[in-house]
């Protein structure tokens with residue numbers, strides 16, 4: 001059989017947006033590797049995506065629609081296969097009933113970045129819900145706090161050019177773990193180190209990245225703003241502020257300089273639980289090293305004070321004038337550099353799109369259990385698995401079990417969320433559909449064309465929404481747009497064309513040259529081009545107009561600390577992608593079963609040894625895990641990895657059974673890491689997961705595990 005090889009884009013929620021080369025034989029994907037020419041991919045994919053074809057070709061792919069015949073939450077046994085015609089008619093009837101009873105806002109789409117593709121991810125479904133006047137989803141769950149903070153300080157999600165980091169002399173990875181979550185940045189960091197750069201990682205955990213850095217600074221979680229303020233104070237005291245650049249390209253420096261009077265290094269160190277010398281030494285390095293690049297991760301924003309923390313961190317390179325130089329400045333996300341504008345594609349001119357309320361996705365648990373008025377009575381989930389990934393899982397599941405809630409899930413495989421659906425619709429995967437990708441970690445735009453046959457009757461999200469629109473009797477021409485039409489509409493007004501991408505797969509569409517310093521002479525996307533150290537607009541929202549420190553809610557609560565002495569954070573695991581791969585045998589084996597990592601002192605205080613079965617609990621719920629005692633964390637701080645599936649976990653709960661629905665100080669984002677728990681021993685038998693009667697692929701028990709962060713020392 002002839003084999004052909006085709007370029008495409010990795011669709012996952014990862015800053016690297018790799019270009020891959022996929023080998024196809026007889027309509028089936030048979031091999032996958034990284035593109036060698038792509039300047040960011042540089043020939044390699046990551047470990048988890050090297051096994052992406054396990055997901056594409058897995059025997060557990062959904063190949064037909066399903067409709068529910070038994071109780072919600074009972075699993076796949078409560079469903080029967082259905083034709084597309086029957087399934088889509090049911091969806092239309094369910095949505096129509098909600099709209100007639102409670103108005104269109106009773107319909108809520110819930111979606112996120114299961115695919116980062118603009119076509120399958122963020123257009124046709126949103127267009128349908130806009131047309132209906134359904135509730136709009138406020139997509140806060142990942143970067144809500146950062147987006148709001150960056151809008152305030154830089155005018156948008158922009159920063160230094162990632163490939164320019166090779167020119168940095170000091171690199172600070174702040175709450176970032178690129179070896180797990182931004183792998184393709186690492187070779188650039190290594191190149192900078194070969195040229196003499198010093199690498200500091202600021203992370204409460206000793207991750208692989210921290211262990212491989214020249215220095216690891218481990219503050220208490222949720223205290224980054226205090227650290228950034230103390231560092232700026234030190235820079236100011238050292239006379240290392242760039243007054244000329246500050247005066248030309250920022251507003252509010254005099255006010256911030258005065259605020260720094262309150263932040264002597266000693267106060268910052270105490271707030272962060274760090275030795276004063278550590279803060280002073282880092283302050284010295286920052287004061288004396290140009291250019292300094294601060295690469296900020298997304299994980300550190302899952303705390304109550306995240307908005308202020310990101311503003312404070314992003315203020316630091318303004319104070320030092322680092323944006324003057326290639327390889328200097330801060331970078332949280334490159335998404336604001338990309339010119340693709342979904343707005344007019346979701347709400348095309350001439351298409352009705354009635355105004356509608358916004359619903360914050362991070363509050364789904366409370367929205368479904370009484371917070372929303374009118375109530376949400378239809379929920380359409382795509383590109384997301386909220387039953388595993390959204391906070392306050394027990395409350396959320398109670399909402400999903402509501403008899404008066406009609407739920408539709410578009411999925412590639414049977415997830416936790418499918419267990420609560422009335423109708424499950426089978427969706428295609430990346431090699432089977434067209435998509436267009438920008439990136440939140442580099443400056444390239446990529447086109448992905450369909451090159452393999454979808455299994456069974458699986459359809460692209462776009463086509464599923466076209467069919468739902470037709471079943472609802474909508475005949476507006478915008479619901480006949482093809483995927484290529486949508487891609488062309490998305491590229492309107494950008495410097496790259498569909499033809500160019502079809503020819504070359506990817507192109508730089510941001511106007512920022514490789515290695516450039518885009519803000520050397522200011523030009524931030526604020527109205528006056530200046531970065532805002534003091535933002536009066538925030539005062540109107542009741543937020544401090546200057547970067548300040550908002551302490552964590554639970555970590556800083558002494559009363560709660562008596563009952564739940566451990567702070568728990570749940571960052572990204574290396575072989576998972578949120579919950580996307582958690583059901584695949586290879587990925588599950590590499591990751592190992594759920595574990596909660598404890599400092600040896602905390603383990604000893606509870607009589608726990610490595611491997612013991614434990615229950616992790618607080619007032620919201622509990623999950624089961626094995627204790628891991630490895631010194632990767634500090635006393636009082638526990639961690640586990642996010643994104644296991646409840647249906648495949650012992651006790652049928654994940655870490656999100658203990659996390660809270662509570663907003664950040666800015667951006668109304670979730671606070672997964674602002675969470676107190678107690679950990680207690682349970683009998684070992686409890687850890688053996690009871691396989692769901694219907695599981696197509698139950699992961700084998702623990703074998704070689706995700707290399708845990710390297711123990712300290």
Ligand SMILES: Nc1nc2c(c(=O)[nH]1)N[C@H]1C(S)=C(S)[C@@H](COP(=O)(O)OP(=O)(O)OC[C@H]3O[C@@H](n4cnc5c(=O)[nH]c(N)nc54)[C@H](O)[C@@H]3O)O[C@H]1N2
Nearest residue numbers: 175177181202221222297298299300571572574576577578
């Ligand atoms: N392999 C893999 N890659 C992924 C993902 C995945 O699940 N697996 N998820 C993707 C998604 S959705 C996202 S958003 C990104 C996330 O990308 P990252 O931001 O790199 O990932 P996280 O692991 O969430 O957080 C990074 C680090 O922040 C640390 N941290 C937590 N709290 C604090 C704090 O208060 N201060 C400081 N300084 N550090 C803190 C954590 O210990 C963690 O090591 O990764 C994406 N890439």
Ligand SMILES: Nc1nc2c(c(=O)[nH]1)N[C@H]1C(S)=C(S)[C@@H](COP(=O)(O)OP(=O)(O)OC[C@H]3O[C@@H](n4cnc5c(=O)[nH]c(N)nc54)[C@H](O)[C@@H]3O)O[C@H]1N2
Nearest residue numbers: 112114115142383384385389410427570578579580642672
């Ligand atoms: N405790 C804790 N919880 C967290 C976090 C944390 O740090 N700690 N991180 C949070 C973050 S940063 C994020 S981004 C969220 C992510 O949470 P989710 O948005 O729920 O992401 P995933 O778990 O990856 O689920 C994506 C789903 O989309 C499906 N999918 C992929 N492509 C397609 C497609 O083309 N069509 C359809 N129909 N489906 C598709 C996949 O099969 C997968 O089941 O989790 C959050 N949850």
Ligand code: SF4
Nearest residue numbers: 010014017018046049
């Ligand atoms: S998950 Fe990220 S690193 Fe892995 S292949 Fe996809 S884009 Fe590349």
Ligand SMILES: [Mo]
Nearest residue numbers: 013141142298
């Ligand atoms: Mo995320």
